[in-house]
Amino acid sequence: MTISPSKAPLETASKERLRLWLRFLKASRSVENSLRENLKAEFNTTLPRFDVLAALSRYADGLKMSQISGVLKVSNGNVTGIVDRLAEEGLLIRVPVPGDRRASLVRLTQRGQEEFARQAAAHEAWISDMLSGFDAESARALADDLQTLETSLTARRARDD
């Protein structure tokens, strides 16, 4: 006889992968829903807005609209509305790009930087709390597994183009 797994027997690879994806989705939704609630309650904002601020916070020189949608992997038209609203509130500004009147750079304002700093600190604490079942080492290990997944996905994309 061969070595058998601890609990249920392994299904086909296809079934195990499907199960993995369903678990994945469930966990992802749980965390996202929780973040959404917290952002609403503590900062009266939303996840998409937070994501845009987060992207901009990594680029002091600003990002063009298409770069924002590229980084966040959301559609172009989507970003317009979110940036519009954040601009109205004074958290960011659109700066004309010299030499290209089609484009503009989106940059955090001082207020935007300060507001995002507060949100980011809270965000990290929430995540750490939610993922408290993982110590530093196992978090790293799982993150590495997910890197494998990313690599697999990227390879597949390249193949299909």
Added chain:
Amino acid sequence: MTISPSKAPLETASKERLRLWLRFLKASRSVENSLRENLKAEFNTTLPRFDVLAALSRYADGLKMSQISGVLKVSNGNVTGIVDRLAEEGLLIRVPVPGDRRASLVRLTQRGQEEFARQAAAHEAWISDMLSGFDAESARALADDLQTLETSLTARRARDD
């Protein structure tokens, strides 16, 4: 000297968990975007519609509206519109619940069952292809890790209620 990790040194648990979440989100979005595209191209449908059919397919007796939103972890009002559209297309029906005129059971029609069977088969194949970087065993292992996450989240929820 102590044993050091293969690549970068471990950050604080908080940072490692944040990194894990960001990887998680990225992978999740990649897979979701790919599924969305495929569902549109092959079946002219969307992920939310697929999810509703999938939930119903596991309950031959049907589910109440609130049970669907419970299973899918989406809001109540959301399900109304999706079910409306699927009903118009004849993929499901609302059946009155005898003895409770507020509620209705939503059930797949024959056509709905057949249509979902085709979609589910394709869906499993897409997932299996996307996650081909994992063999049955490592898929199972990662799924088990995610179970840990679920448990951690559930415990946290219980604590905060």
Added chain:
DNA sequence: TACAAATATTTTATACTTGAAGTAAATGCA
């Protein structure tokens, strides 16, 4: 039996999302 509270769902307002169409500007090349 009355009737307050709870339950099931829909409706509403607002925001997010995509893909496609539209507008304006920049680029490539005959």
Added chain:
DNA sequence: TGCATTTACTTCAAGTATAAAATATTTGTA
């Protein structure tokens, strides 16, 4: 230079998402 193509962005239509208010019905209990 002239003009088709590409690029950057916005607008639009339809669908998805939430939370909160509204509606209808059932349940608990005095």
